Amino acid sequence: MKLDDFLADxxxxxxxxxxxxxxxxxxxxxxxxxxxxxxxxxxxKRLRPALALAACEACGGAVExxxxxxxxxxxxxxxxxxHDDLPAMDDDDLRRGRPTVHRAFGEAEAVLAGDALHTLAxxxxxxxxxxxxxxxxxxxxxxxxxRAAGTAGMVGGQMADLEAERRRVDADELIWxxxxxxxxxxxxxxxxxxxxxxxxxxxxxxxxxYGQALGLAxxxxxxxxxxxxxxxxxxxxxxxxxRAGKATFPALYGVDEARRRARALADEAVGELAxxxxxxxxxxxxxxxxxxxxx
Amino acid sequence: MKLDDFLADxxxxxxxxxxxxxxxxxxxxxxxxxxxxxxxxxxxKRLRPALALAACEACGGAVExxxxxxxxxxxxxxxxxxHDDLPAMDDDDLRRGRPTVHRAFGEAEAVLAGDALHTLAxxxxxxxxxxxxxxxxxxxxxxxxxRAAGTAGMVGGQMADLEAERRRVDADELIWxxxxxxxxxxxxxxxxxxxxxxxxxxxxxxxxxYGQALGLAxxxxxxxxxxxxxxxxxxxxxxxxxRAGKATFPALYGVDEARRRARALADEAVGELAxxxxxxxxxxxxxxxxxxxxx
Numbered sequence: 001m002k003l004d005d006f007l008a009d010x011x012x013x014x015x016x017x018x019x020x021x022x023x024x025x026x027x028x029x030x031x032x033x034x035x036x037x038x039x040x041x042x043x044x045k046r047l048r049p050a051l052a053l054a055a056c057e058a059c060g061g062a063v064e065x066x067x068x069x070x071x072x073x074x075x076x077x078x079x080x081x082x083h084d085d086l087p088a089m090d091d092d093d094l095r096r097g098r099p100t101v102h103r104a105f106g107e108a109e110a111v112l113a114g115d116a117l118h119t120l121a122x123x124x125x126x127x128x129x130x131x132x133x134x135x136x137x138x139x140x141x142x143x144x145x146x147r148a149a150g151t152a153g154m155v156g157g158q159m160a161d162l163e164a165e166r167r168r169v170d171a172d173e174l175i176w177x178x179x180x181x182x183x184x185x186x187x188x189x190x191x192x193x194x195x196x197x198x199x200x201x202x203x204x205x206x207x208x209x210y211g212q213a214l215g216l217a218x219x220x221x222x223x224x225x226x227x228x229x230x231x232x233x234x235x236x237x238x239x240x241x242x243r244a245g246k247a248t249f250p251a252l253y254g255v256d257e258a259r260r261r262a263r264a265l266a267d268e269a270v271g272e273l274a275x276x277x278x279x280x281x282x283x284x285x286x287x288x289x290x291x292x293x294x295x
Numbered sequence: 296m297k298l299d300d301f302l303a304d305x306x307x308x309x310x311x312x313x314x315x316x317x318x319x320x321x322x323x324x325x326x327x328x329x330x331x332x333x334x335x336x337x338x339x340k341r342l343r344p345a346l347a348l349a350a351c352e353a354c355g356g357a358v359e360x361x362x363x364x365x366x367x368x369x370x371x372x373x374x375x376x377x378h379d380d381l382p383a384m385d386d387d388d389l390r391r392g393r394p395t396v397h398r399a400f401g402e403a404e405a406v407l408a409g410d411a412l413h414t415l416a417x418x419x420x421x422x423x424x425x426x427x428x429x430x431x432x433x434x435x436x437x438x439x440x441x442r443a444a445g446t447a448g449m450v451g452g453q454m455a456d457l458e459a460e461r462r463r464v465d466a467d468e469l470i471w472x473x474x475x476x477x478x479x480x481x482x483x484x485x486x487x488x489x490x491x492x493x494x495x496x497x498x499x500x501x502x503x504x505y506g507q508a509l510g511l512a513x514x515x516x517x518x519x520x521x522x523x524x525x526x527x528x529x530x531x532x533x534x535x536x537x538r539a540g541k542a543t544f545p546a547l548y549g550v551d552e553a554r555r556r557a558r559a560l561a562d563e564a565v566g567e568l569a570x571x572x573x574x575x576x577x578x579x580x581x582x583x584x585x586x587x588x589x590x
Contacts, residue, residue: 023446023447027451028451028454028455028458028468028471028472029446029450029451029452029454029455029475031454031458032446032450032451032454033446036446079410080410083406083407083410086383086403086406087383088381088382088397088401088402088403088405088406089403089406102383106383107383108381108383108384108457109454109457110383111378111381111383111384111406112378112450112453112454112457114410115374115375115378115409115413115450116445116446116450116451118410118413118414119413119441119444119445119446119450120441120445120446122417122437122441123437123438123441123442123445125437126421126434126437126438126441127438135430135431135434136430138434139421139430139433139434139437142417142418142420142421142434142437143418143421143422146414146415146417146418146421147418149414150411150414150415150418151318151324151327151328151331151411151414151415152318155324155327155407155410155411155414156322156323156324156327156411157324158407159323159324159326159327159404159407160323160324162403162404162407163323163326173323176323177323180324
């Protein structure tokens with residue numbers, strides 16, 4: 001199966017799950033449901049859900065089992081984008097080629113829509129897939145994703161990223177930021193697939209390491225895209241980090257060396273699979289996709 | 296045991312748990328940990344944790360079992376206050392007698408500190424109390440609190456409350472708002488105690504109904520306080536709802552009738568206990584406290 005077909009299939013399954021799981025825009029709180037749907041269903045690569053589905057399959061599970069939990073990852077990711085785009089944070093007007101949530105719905109609505117997606121993600125992780133035999137895995141899923149999304153992961157990285165705007169950071173600090181800000185949730189996406197496949201601790205660790213390398217590769221490539229692509233292709237405002245004087249991999253290493261490092265990290269991710277004897281075309285292809293996606 | 300002693304004991308236990316569970320302010324993300332600690336450890340009645348502890352004991356559980364989960368309720372409550380106080384929401388400068396988090400730390404930090412508390416709450420609910428025998432209860436706790444905090448509960452109520460500023464609402468709508476905005480999490484606090492006591496479904500329902508009546512009583516009394524107390528006693532800016540033209544129970548019914556209704560709801564809460572044959576001084580006292588606390 002080619003990666004494009006695999007990604008299209010993932011997107012189809014995950015978008016259907018998201019549509020079913022998101023609240024209907026009705027009743028006194030209709031507006032927050034509208035904003036949630038606008039943010040979540042307005043496009044996006046669905047990289048994190050795809051990683052969860054591919055990892056689940058690679059560990060011997062059926063992809064159906066992990067689709068709802070994978071949708072929860074996209075909710076966490078989307079909540080973080082909504083809050084990150086707020087005027088008090090990155091103050092972005094454009095996301096996935098459309099006005100950001102606070103531009104389209106208002107700032108209070110954006111805060112609440114992010115909060116609601118955040119909560120809903122944990123409700124979904126705690127309740128899907130249904131069935132007594134999956135209860136232990138659901139509990140592990142909540143613990144895993146909450147660790148990845150909190151101060152020891154995503155939010156910690158966002159805080160450090162904000163601080164980094166106020167002073168010069170070196171390569172080690174930049175890597176710390178990205179391993180937390182985006183890497184932790186991406187790593188947990190692969191591990192989530194392993195959990196719902198019923199994988200043992202060793203296999204879970206392999207998937208986590210694969211996801212960590214892929215996550216950093218993705219971010220280095222994202223930095224390169226941010227300084228080489230235009231807004232239409234990117235779907236968000238390009239060059240903002242550079243103008244804000246924020247450290248980026250291309251700024252530290254130059255564009256060519258940054259590209260080389262992204263590729264080396266993708267190779268490292270694939271190496272983790274090979275080392276554990278895992279043969280998965282989608283997981284290999286996703287590692288390449290992380291660094292080769294066009295702007 | 297007198298209620299003051301009970302509340303002091305709860306506060307002592309819950310504050311110790313919060314201190315142990317909150318991240319240390321160290322490393323690149325130290326500032327978000329500082330803001331979290333400032334917000335959570337800066338006072339507060341700890342009503343929701345106290346309800347969880349009292350309900351657990353009333354259902355035959357040991358209070359130690361539910362202390363960490365009760366601390367998670369306070370994290371959810373505090374995250375909602377931090378985000379509610381933001382300039383884009385209620386734009387409040389004062390909370391629990393001190394500058395709000397965005398005043399003390401900055402707006403971006405307030406968004407992130409709220410987000411981090413939100414995530415940490417679910418991590419704690421998924422992992423405490425430890426032990427295999429509590430795994431099923433932890434999963435039920437995550438599902439319960441996520442439903443209470445999301446669009447079907449707290450965030451839905453906040454959204455409807457925002458909308459209510461833009462038009463006149465009647466008593467039914469105001470009750471809907473408060474049953475969701477504050478009532479849902481308060482009801483889930485009592486039910487959480489029942490869950491970790493190993494209570495059956497019927498007893499859980501009783502605790503939930505007790506909490507629902509108490510939650511609404513608390514909010515009606517809060518509205519009365521908001522229009523009768525001063526800032527020093529209240530610890531937050533008083534009279535804001537009235538000036539914003541927002542519907543409140545005193546505005547709809549007058550102060551005396553609002554007070555009478557609050558008391559009737561507290562009686563209803565106590566009646567739920569009596570109807571189920573539950574004899575608990577702390578739960579009875581908490582229902583009275585909800586409506587009789589001085590400003």
